[in-house]
Amino acid sequence: MPTMNMIQAVRSGLEVMLERDPNVCVFGEDVGYFGGVFRATQGLQQRFGPTRVFDTPLAEGGIISIAIGMSLNGLRPVPEIQFSDYMYPAFDQITNELAKMRYRSDGEWTAPVTIRAPSGGGIRGGLYHSQSPEAYYTHTPGLCVVMPSTPLDAKGLLISSIESDDPVVFFEPKRLYRGSFDGDPEHVPPWRDQAEADVPEGYYQTPLGQARIVRRGDAVTVVAWGTMVHVARAAMEQFQVDAELIDVRTLVPLDLETIAASVEKTGRCVVVHEAPRTCGFGAEVVALVQERCFWSLEAPVLRVTGWDTPIPHGQEREYLPNRERIGQALRTVLAT
Numbered sequence: 232m233p234t235m236n237m238i239q240a241v242r243s244g245l246e247v248m249l250e251r252d253p254n255v256c257v258f259g260e261d262v263g264y265f266g267g268v269f270r271a272t273q274g275l276q277q278r279f280g281p282t283r284v285f286d287t288p289l290a291e292g293g294i295i296s297i298a299i300g301m302s303l304n305g306l307r308p309v310p311e312i313q314f315s316d317y318m319y320p321a322f323d324q325i326t327n328e329l330a331k332m333r334y335r336s337d338g339e340w341t342a343p344v345t346i347r348a349p350s351g352g353g354i355r356g357g358l359y360h361s362q363s364p365e366a367y368y369t370h371t372p373g374l375c376v377v378m379p380s381t382p383l384d385a386k387g388l389l390i391s392s393i394e395s396d397d398p399v400v401f402f403e404p405k406r407l408y409r410g411s412f413d414g415d416p417e418h419v420p421p422w423r424d425q426a427e428a429d430v431p432e433g434y435y436q437t438p439l440g441q442a443r444i445v446r447r448g449d450a451v452t453v454v455a456w457g458t459m460v461h462v463a464r465a466a467m468e469q470f471q472v473d474a475e476l477i478d479v480r481t482l483v484p485l486d487l488e489t490i491a492a493s494v495e496k497t498g499r500c501v502v503v504h505e506a507p508r509t510c511g512f513g514a515e516v517v518a519l520v521q522e523r524c525f526w527s528l529e530a531p532v533l534r535v536t537g538w539d540t541p542i543p544h545g546q547e548r549e550y551l552p553n554r555e556r557i558g559q560a561l562r563t564v565l566a567t
Contacts, residue, residue, distance in 0.1 A: 491520070
């Protein structure tokens, strides 16, 4: 079984589906000849040809419009938006057209589009290349929202997303692509040993809507997704906290049963994400935990998040949740 980083796992998932299903096609800005800005599609055009893997103009609204039309005519398009920050010009097409197609047709039509988008900070991309916009799309009925944290899940979840008849927004944490941190090769991140993993070469699925218990524990439940899964795990180990860590993997549909069962066992909960605090998806998790687990809670549910500012270029490490901030939240809930 080969060892892959997340970029290689995503490419392998695309390759498997392009080979398996002739209706799958991949397109976006520079994804063809150039292989994508992060090289996630490198070599795919050469293997499958320019009619199935092709470049588009720099027009995100057009990219998604084309994908919707393709999907209504039997194809399974996988458009790439170069950075998740660039999805906003296509916001109307995603939220008003793609997400509503099944509802407006009373189930007669589906729009099986999987939108891939590198997301989050960690590479010093500044305010236009580092956003975490997942909350906008979790708020839109009709969309599935996915964010893997490991190469194994990246491939399995991508295959499940492409095979889904519902549209999927598939966020890929760019900070995990090759295990780098802030673009600084001299800094060894706390999850470097988990940046690569054994990933099957062929076809397999990771189910949508099923969380993963990363680490068992009894004192407090930590809920996270994407890069923050690894940062939270590093905090637990550094501060020696008996915490149970849950990687939600898919924000919509959310595996609330796994989260609630853990919180009912531990009586405490901390939610971690790198998006801004106000109206981030963590607020929804907090509300659901409070509704489902009120009589089991021994302390208020806390959030560790990004700040309510644009993500700064020079102070990325101060903006993003780190081991110290997560450790302080864990100590606070355990002392309550």
